[in-house]
Amino acid sequence: MEFWLQALQVIVLIFVLAVGLGVLAMVVFYILDRTQTEDAIRRNYPVIGRFRGLFTELGEFFRQYFFAMDREEMPFNRAQRNWVYNASLAKGNTVAFGSTRNLNIPGTPIFMNAVFPPLDDQYASTEPMLIGPYCREPYAAPSIFNISGMSYGAISKPAVRALAYGAKQAGIWMNTGEGGLSPYHLEGGCDIVFQIGTAKFGVRDEDGNLDDDKLRAVAAHPQVKMFEIKLSQGAKPGKGGILPAAKIDEEIAAIRHVPMGRDAISPNRHKEVHDYDGLLDLIAHVREVTGKPVGFKTCMGSADPWFDLFKKIRERGEESAPDFITVDGGEGGTGAAPMPLIDLVGLPLREALIRMVDLRDLAGLHERIRIVAAGKLVAPGDVAWAICLGADFVTSARGFMFSLGCIQALKCNKNTCPTGVTTHIPSLQKGLVVEDKKARVAAYAKSVIGEIETIAHSVGVAEPRQMRRRHVRVVLDDGTSVQVNELYPSVQLGVEGIAKARGNKMFEAALERMGGT
Structure with a gap:
């Protein structure tokens, strides 16, 4: 007691x-x-x-x-994230009872299923596509769906490693982002697209100019298949990349060739590129030094300025053309960007993609320049829609971040990511186990590709790149839908025939701006 x-x-x-x-x-x-x-x-x-x-x-x-309901959140809702999580675990992604998606929202795509789709033995997988026919080392890209640019520094070491190994398992390419080539990109054995940002990280001299010796050293790696010159990105067009000093350690500083203790800030454009002649000269120079395909990435503000690019290509000859163009939508993401730019600047991908595709085709370069679509494309329907509009390839960054375990905590710019994807704090990186996550990356990529092929078969074609604008409808403001090819008639020179467009005043005027027939 x-x-x-x-x-x-x-x-x-x-x-x-x-x-x-x-x-x-x-x-x-x-x-x-x-x-x-x-x-x-x-x-x-x-x-x-x-x-x-x-x-x-x-x-x-x-x-x-x-x-929040399953379809309410931004930038990605719960339904989208859960689809990626299930796909990355190789779980079945079937659902019951009925769709939770509101099909009356303007802009919603609706794929048009065929009455008599191909039989099982008529299905085909997506064939590799050649990029850079005039290069010393062209690239036969095996996959239609690939990993978009995410820099080492913006994302963590284990994240880069898991993506590299997963990309190899899935047979897809991985874009380095503008932060340079690290050993962790290479150790997975995957195909790599090296991005040359405006600061030339990884291939710069002390003054920030392009260093040809360093460029050759990067190109010497057999895994590096292509080079992408970054003009702008959808999340912050008109402003360069931002990597806070807190996220720069000695290794990252050495890879980027930047000093410690200072923010790594990229210029808002390549200082030696003042016009389209300068852009084509830079593309030709990088292609000559490396011997590999070279393209560029851009976020469009309007189609008007780009007529001049294709006019220049027609004047110089198709050998001068970029081997690919990556079109990033204004809804694209990033680790850090000013809110006015991330919210209000740049055409959404649904407008930008179709304009760039039409300009390329109008110039007669359908088979010469490959179009890569980027910008909030994480699910099979998103990817299939982009292919219907004319994209040859689709890349995703945030979809693969979700496959790594990203929970959309919106802490990418604070070095406090709770899942270890975008932080350099060792205790937080421990949550991202490479052996587990690389399998999820591969499973996600394979799931997307497999379901794109399912959509293609449903609309009546044997493989995804046979899909056209006539295979998808889009919901209008009044709730009705219309075939995309009725809103945006396709002009694929040598494919669907230029004769169909003759007599169309808009077509004739556009062709005249490119220098005539």
Whole structure:
């Protein structure tokens, strides 16, 4: 009995001390809040005003897990994320009862199933496509769906390693992003597209100019199949990349050829490229030095300026053309970008892609220049839609981030990613186990490709690149739908015939801007 009495006294004492400390803390917070001048809410409502900041911080969490419906969140909703999670685990992605997608929202694509689709023995897998026929080392790209640019530095070492190994297993390419080529890109054995950003990270001299010796050293790796010159990206057109100094260690500094202790900020454009002549000269130079296909990545603001590029190509000859063009939509993502640019600048991919495809085809370069679509394309329907519009390849960054375990915590720019994808804090990186995640990366890629082929078979063609604009409809403002080829007639020179477009005033005017027939 005496023991229990003593225990009760200790509990009471602890409780009294806790209450006392709590009251003391509230008094301290009250004084601090009343005397500070930065926050009006805390100054007028001491102590309880602090809860506003807490609830604001936790709002994203509660919306994501408790309040938002499956199709409501941005930039990606729960239904999209769950599809990727299931695909990366090689689980069945069948659903029951009915679709939760609202098919009356303007812009929604609806694929047109065939009455008599191909039989099982008439199906075909996507064939490799040749890129860079005028190069010393052309690239027969095996996959229609690939990994978009994510720099080592913007994402972590284990993330790069898992993506590289997963890409090899799936037979897809991996874009380095503008941060240079690391050993972790190479160790997986996958095909690599080296991106040359405006700061020339990895292939620059001390003054930030392109260093041909370093360029040759990169090209000497057999895994490096192509070079992509980054003009702009959808998340921040008109502004270069931003890697905070906190995310730059000695290894990243050595790979990028930048000093420690300073933010690595890319210029808003290549300083030696003032016009389309300069762009074509740079493409020709990189192609000559490396011997490999060279293209560029851009976010379009309007189709008008790009007429001049294709006119220049027609004047110089098709050998001068870029081997591929990556079209990034204004809805593209990034690790860090100013809100006005990420929200308001750049054409969405559904507009930009179709314009670039038509310009290429109008110039008679359908078989010469390959079009790569990028920008919020994570699910098979997104990819199939882009192919119907004319893309030859599709790349995704955030889809593969989800396959690595990304939970859309929106902390990419703070070095505190809870899943280890975009952080360089070792304790957080431990959550990303390469052996497990590389299998998920491969499974996700294979699932997307397999279901794209399923959509292709459903609309009545043997393989995805046979899909055309006539195979998909788009929902209009009044809730009705129309075939995309009725809104945007396709002009594929030498494919569907230029004769069909003759007499069309818009076609004739566009062709005239490119220098005539």
